[in-house]
Amino acid sequence: MSHNKIREDKTCLNCRHVVEQKFCPNCGQENSDSRKTFHHLFIHFFEDLTHYENAFWKTIKNLLFKPSTLTKEYLSGKRLSYLAPVRLYIFISFITFLMISLFPANINEKIDKSETALNKEISKTNESIDKKKDKRYFHFKTIKELDSIQKYGKENEKLNASSYWFSEKAIHVTEKYTKKEIYEKFVESFFHNLPKILFIIMPFFAFFLWLFHNKKRWYYFDHGIFTLHYFSFLLLIFLIMFVVDRIVGLFGEDSPLSYVSGLTTFAGTVWMCYYFYPAHHRFYGESRIVSFIKSFLLFIINSLFILFLLTLYILYTFINLH
Structure with a gap:
């Protein structure tokens, strides 16, 4: 529950409706003092973020250990007890x-490990590629070499349009980055x-x-x-x-x-x-x-x-x- 000080004035600051109790019956705003300390603002922010009282931790507990409970409760109409x-x-x-x-x-450490593992796979792949003449375009190092094969190479060495486009992109990237x-x-x-x-x-x-x-x-x-x-x-x-x-x-x-x-x-x-x-x-x-x-x-x-x-x-x- 909120511990904000209730205003003596019974007129709602939001909609000017008469407030007989704690909350305005017209718009729902709490009839509390609008001038607050920094501590008050911080607590209010945290309460709003976690839906105050035990709603946050109750939501997390059910989410982790009670599969589908939150969904069933939400669709049954019990929505104020949990985070939306x-x-x-x-x-x-x-x-x-x-x-x-x-x-x-x-992340960088895992990248290094992944790179080592991937390099091994690339080496194995290159060995198998070397045995296939029609897959030699994977060895292209420059655009000049690629275009030379496309223009003067044998028919079985030339690439189709999609393979050429991808190979060209790959060369640009590998030339610029390690x-x-x-x-x-x-x-x-x-x-x-x-x-x-x-x-x-x-x-x-x-x-x-x-x-x-x-x-x-x-x-x-x-x-x-x-x-x-x-x-x-x-x-x-x-x-x-x-x-x-x-x-x-x-x-x-x-x-x-x-x-x-x-x-x-x-x-x-x-x-x-x-x-x-x-x-x-x-x-x-x-x-x-x-x-x-x-x-x-x-x-x-x-x-x-x-x-x-x-x-x-x-x-x-x-x-x-x-």
């Missing part, structure tokens, strides 16, 4: 990307654009749910609320794993606490993969077998769709490197 779905998602997104921007150190710089720019761009990627995925995720369920019983809006809560959960688990990894990283890689980070990552990943099934089963009220089949199919469909979007994003990022 959109506010919840925005709040978790803000904290997640704030933490990523403040503690990006391990492999490590390309990885760094890609990771930076990925995390910067991740909110956009998720916002693109969410309506499609809800659409696939709509396709698999009774259209008369469930509206697209219902699937949308379920999707918002599910994606909020995924972001929250990622945030927890990231924070634990950052904290443990302060003690060094050889610290015994590194096992805590590994265990947290393992448990979080397993819970992320399993969570959708009980959430689906409890929310839609179908039998466990039906719910399992639908969950499995939806998981495959959405995974393929997300993979498709990420592939397009990788190509887009690669082509638009400056």
